[in-house]
Amino acid sequence: MSLRPERQAPPEIFYNESEARKYTTSSRIIEIQAKLTERALELLALPSDGIPRLLLDIGCGSGLSGETLTENGHHWIGMDISESMIDIALEREVDGDLLVSDIGQGLGFRPGSLDGAISISAVQWLCNADKSCNDPRARLKAFFSSLYKCLARGARAILQIYPENTQQLEMISTAAMRVGFSGGLVVDYPHSSRAKKYFLCLSCGPPSTSTPLPKAKGEDGGSESEDDSEDEENETVDVAERQRPAKRLKNGKKVKGRAWLLKKKEQRRNKGVTNVPRDTKYTGRKRKTRF
Amino acid sequence: MRLLTHNMLSCNIKGVTKGFPLSIEVQRLDTKDADFNPDFLRNIFPKLEWKAFHDAAVSIGLNDIPEQVDPTMLEDHEFLQKFHHALLEVHLEEGALICPETGRRFPVTKGVPNMLLHEDEV
Numbered sequence: 001m002s003l004r005p006e007r008q009a010p011p012e013i014f015y016n017e018s019e020a021r022k023y024t025t026s027s028r029i030i031e032i033q034a035k036l037t038e039r040a041l042e043l044l045a046l047p048s049d050g051i052p053r054l055l056l057d058i059g060c061g062s063g064l065s066g067e068t069l070t071e072n073g074h075h076w077i078g079m080d081i082s083e084s085m086i087d088i089a090l091e092r093e094v095d096g097d098l099l100v101s102d103i104g105q106g107l108g109f110r111p112g113s114l115d116g117a118i119s120i121s122a123v124q125w126l127c128n129a130d131k132s133c134n135d136p137r138a139r140l141k142a143f144f145s146s147l148y149k150c151l152a153r154g155a156r157a158i159l160q161i162y163p164e165n166t167q168q169l170e171m172i173s174t175a176a177m178r179v180g181f182s183g184g185l186v187v188d189y190p191h192s193s194r195a196k197k198y199f200l201c202l203s204c205g206p207p208s209t210s211t212p213l214p215k216a217k218g219e220d221g222g223s224e225s226e227d228d229s230e231d232e233e234n235e236t237v238d239v240a241e242r243q244r245p246a247k248r249l250k251n252g253k254k255v256k257g258r259a260w261l262l263k264k265k266e267q268r269r270n271k272g273v274t275n276v277p278r279d280t281k282y283t284g285r286k287r288k289t290r291f
Numbered sequence: 292m293r294l295l296t297h298n299m300l301s302c303n304i305k306g307v308t309k310g311f312p313l314s315i316e317v318q319r320l321d322t323k324d325a326d327f328n329p330d331f332l333r334n335i336f337p338k339l340e341w342k343a344f345h346d347a348a349v350s351i352g353l354n355d356i357p358e359q360v361d362p363t364m365l366e367d368h369e370f371l372q373k374f375h376h377a378l379l380e381v382h383l384e385e386g387a388l389i390c391p392e393t394g395r396r397f398p399v400t401k402g403v404p405n406m407l408l409h410e411d412e413v
Contacts, residue, residue, distance in 0.1 A: 075331070086403055099300075114299065146303070
């Protein structure tokens with residue numbers, strides 16, 4: 001099992017030219033990206049009046065997700081930190097406008113300017129501290145607070161994420177709630193470790209009863225027939241608990257006290273061992289340091 | 292980059308309060324056809340900062356965008372055509388965006404603005 005991409009290198013380095021090309025020529029990834037985007041659009045619940053909207057694609061990469069947005073008739077602005085990925089997007093002549101930008105530095109958009117935002121498999125990158133100046137919590141805060149600002153009132157953001165463990169998931173969703181988003185997590189196919197997908201559904205403004213949290217797919221025991229051969233970013237991205245073994249506690253051995261010592265000596269005597277030292281007030285006492 | 296995006300972008304440097312609108316430095320422009328959709332134009336119209344849009348259009352050499360507008364003009368087909376052309380069809384391919392407050396230059400190459408900030412600007 002290979003490592004999660006997030007563990008190998010920062011995104012702008014991991015998605016270099018060859019990785020970007022590999023990503024975009026894999027028909028499996030293309031299909032999964034398209035499906036995830038379709039699902040995100042469905043969760044975005046834009047009014048179905050046929051009017052194109054202006055959407056933001058966070059971590060657009062080579063524009064695979066943007067293509068689905070274009071097919072649905074929307075205008076979009078894509079942003080990504082990897083220039084190689086953006087180059088591939090240019091080669092593919094996607095219809096949206098592209099920006100090279102680091103979402104952990106905040107999104108530079110005018111307040112209330114966007115009708116919605118989606119993000120496919122990107123936000124978990126913010127949990128990494130790749131440089132000494134990076135603090136994941138500060139970056140998540142910068143990202144979510146600027147996202148909140150640039151969305152129109154009542155607009156939604158759907159972020160599909162691959163959290164590494166539950167702590168990461170909690171860190172991301174707490175950061176979102178803290179800046180004022182309402183909404184929550186929708187988990188598709190929660191019973192399958194491979195097809196499980198996390199969608200963070202956020203909406204600007206107070207929670208309203210008219211737009212309840214959408215229902216997850218495959219909740220009732222996971223009929224994932226259409227989905228079982230897939231998960232993006234490979235089998236490597238199963239949600240695993242901590243991979244690193246916990247550090248040994250400093251005092252690994254249990255300290256054995258006087259009582260234990262006396263018991264052992266008694267056992268030896270009963271066995272008939274003759275040279276067992278006497279029990280005195282010094283038995284099992286700690287030596288002085290100068291010894 | 293189209294003017295649609297330009298109208299939404301603002302400078303994101305820490306401490307900058309008036310990071311909008313970014314002024315445009317043009318080296319090369321390109322025109323690509325886009326589908327004309329009056330509904331989209333009517334929908335996006337209230338979201339635009341018209342003055343910034345007008346100024347940006349002038350700075351890339353489109354002088355037929357009126358300075359003053361009112362929503363009734365959105366019924367005028369000729370106006371919509373011009374609006375559509377300026378908003379969605381003209382792309383800034385090479386050049387730069389400049390922050391109005393700090394003068395920081397964000398280069399635009401192959402139509403993609405590079406909005407990455409330095410460590411000390413975050």
